[in-house]
Amino acid sequence: MKHIASHYKVLIWIGVCLVCGVLAAWAGQRYLHQQSDLLAQKNKQPMIERVVAAHFLAAGTVLTETHLATRAFPLSAVPTNSISVSQYQRLLGGTLRAEVAAGDMVLPLHISQTQVAAFSTRLVAGRRAVTMPVDQINSLAGLLRAGDLVDLYVSFDHQRRKITAPLLQGVLVLATDEHTSDMPSQEAGHYATVTFDLAPEDGAKLVAARQTGSITAMLRNPHDAQLSNKGVRGDLATLLGVNQPSAEFKTVPIIYGNKTSRQVRGVDAIPNAPRSAVLDVETPEQLSYQYEVQHALVD
Incomplete structure (x- = not known):
């Protein structure tokens, strides 16, 4: 009986050791993954989208929306004068000074805006x-x-x-x-x-x-x-027509001795028509x- 009891004890200790080994291996692997993720996050560069040529564009091309596309670039590699997606209208209507390869950023220095004619x-x-x-x-x-x-x-x-x-x-x-x-x-x-x-x-x-x-x-x-x-x-x-002037008639002069002549309306006088x-x-x-x-x- 003592021999059987000692045999079970050995088996229990072996089981415990196996469990501890598995737990230790899992914990170590998890730790390594966490450290790897932290290292990757630390070294990862932020990305930002910029306007690029959708395909090869020859010099002299007048840009439209079909000529443009977007592509993500590392933030540290983006020029300060690059065009963001929300500002792509600045490029429309511009004429390319030189050719631009597919996928390359289209910058303001690549285009010449058409000058608006004077009024x-x-x-x-x-x-x-x-x-x-x-x-x-x-x-x-x-x-x-x-x-x-x-x-x-x-x-x-x-x-x-x-x-x-x-x-x-x-x-x-x-x-x-x-x-x-x-x-x-x-x-x-x-x-x-x-x-x-x-x-x-x-x-x-x-x-x-x-x-x-x-x-x-x-x-x-x-x-x-x-x-x-x-x-x-x-x-x-x-x-x-509210303020019609009084009718004017043709008159004839009448002289009374040495007195000043007076204008008297004639018998056949017809009133003058008012001015329109x-x-x-x-x-x-x-x-x-x-x-x-x-x-x-x-x-």
Whole structure:
């Protein structure tokens, strides 16, 4: 019995040793893995995505979205002037100065941006651009947009009467503030200035008119080529027919001895018709924008 008991003790000790060995091996392996992970984390470099060439790009290529892709680079290897994914629009429309291999970063120094033409190049030879602040012109409550045609009327005092007459007709609107007709996102709204396309003499008339009178813009249909020579005079009551003057009659002089002659209405006197508030004024023979079109064809 003692022999069997000692045999079981040996087996138990062998089992305990095996378990301890396995635990020691597992703990050692786990420790080694932890140290390896710590070492890898310590040596691992942070990565960052940058814009690269999607494929080989030859010199002179005008960049579009199809030419660009993204790729991760170690942070320490990224140039300071590299383009991030959120800034890729800076490259669009640029022309490559030199070829770029597929996967290489596209940097600002690789491209030359197309220079925007000066605003003056929009003018036909012999034309002038005149800018007016909206506080000196009725801006149609912000409805004007570049490319519209307007008639400009001037209101002023003449011989103690209010006169409103057409100044320029069919004037092309070049811009509202900095918004021009080639901006697809342009929307009607608030703006501070309006720029017109005019002949030099018309520009001088507009400058002179805004110094002593008030300017009002009337929106014109772009297909309307009719000219109007109608102006008005008098105050608002006269225009509406409320303040009609007393009728005037033809009179004849009568002399009484050596006394001053008196004007007496004749028997057959007919009252003179009151003057109409509407009057005809001289106008140009053609619209302002038509002059521009003809001038462009001649050139």
